[in-house]
Amino acid sequence: MRDADYQIVFSKRNYDIFLREGVSAEKLYILSHPLARNTREFFERVYLNKFKKYKENTKIVSLMLPGGTEIGFRKNDYSLISIEEREKNWIETIKLIKKILLGWKIYIKPHPNTKNINKIKGSLETISKNIKVVNPQEPADKYIVIADVIIELPLSVSTVLFTASLQCPEKPILSLGFLHEFLGDYYKDFEGIEYIDDKEKLINILKLIRDDKYQKKPKVKLGSEGFSNIIELLEYLC
Known part of the structure; x- marks a missing residue:
């Protein structure tokens, strides 16, 4: 995966994992999962x-x-x-x-x-x-x-x-x-x-x-390096 021109991941967590594995930050891009985008309404x-x-x-x-x-x-x-x-x-x-x-x-x-x-x-x-x-x-x-x-x-x-x-x-x-x-x-x-x-x-x-007392930690939103859809990402890369 280090030899690829670009690496696309679905989350900041995977972004960090790829960095630790030696992939250059310049090659890494986050594309949010369809269920995390506007397309979620369509899926539902x-x-x-x-x-x-x-x-x-x-x-x-x-x-x-x-x-x-x-x-x-x-x-x-x-x-x-x-x-x-x-x-x-x-x-x-x-x-x-x-x-x-x-x-x-x-x-x-x-x-x-x-x-x-x-x-x-x-x-x-x-x-x-x-x-x-x-x-x-x-x-x-x-x-x-x-x-x-x-x-x-x-x-x-x-x-x-x-x-x-x-x-x-x-x-x-x-x-x-x-x-x-x-x-x-x-x-x-x-x-x-x-x-x-x-x-x-x-x-x-x-x-x-x-007992209905369980509380989840709020999710952290993707940083500015995340793209909301594949067209946006491809236009950026081209």
């Missing part, structure tokens, strides 16, 4: 609003289940994280969420590439009658729109939380990293997303959400 009208009809009277947690994460490695000692350990952690975390957010509906949205979906569905739906594992091929946008809180289980590295932070920036969005693995802190210090690697912290935050 023709696409996102259709999911609102699925919103229920009860409170909803949308749990995003990552795909392609059968094994992992811890950062501190490179030890293996087996699929059995990962699934055990998922179950413990879901039970904790169910216990604190008592009576809430929990939708578990697996990644489209999730394997053994029938096995996962069987093991997770037995935890509570309020838990439903949905079709992996359904759009995550639906469960972002209808949720009161969005949580991604480890390994939390997918783009779904990034999308949620733009789609519904006012909602609590949590990235869990209890296994302390490589890339597990991908969303650490990510604006609009709360990274949690400690269960006590999760308990405290869930209680705040339950």
Whole structure:
């Protein structure tokens, strides 16, 4: 990426990451994501609003289940994280969420590439009658729109939380990293997303959400180096 004439990123955070990786500031340009621009109204009208009809009277947690994460490695000692350990952690975390957010509906949205979906569905739906594992091929946008809180289980590295932070920036969005693995802190210090690697912290935050006392930090707007649309950016470069 250092050899490219230009590098276009969607956020100031990615801009800073590219700088640290050695990309020249003269080559970097921020193009705000469509959900952060005037086109947001179009997205909401023709696409996102259709999911609102699925919103229920009860409170909803949308749990995003990552795909392609059968094994992992811890950062501190490179030890293996087996699929059995990962699934055990998922179950413990879901039970904790169910216990604190008592009576809430929990939708578990697996990644489209999730394997053994029938096995996962069987093991997770037995935890509570309020838990439903949905079709992996359904759009995550639906469960972002209808949720009161969005949580991604480890390994939390997918783009779904990034999308949620733009789609519904006012909602609590949590990235869990209890296994302390490589890339597990991908969303650490990510604006609009709360990274949690400690269960006590999760308990405290869930209680705040339950009691309607949770407050998000206000998002910082892009600096003057950001462009509002692709035409504006291309005209500048040309």
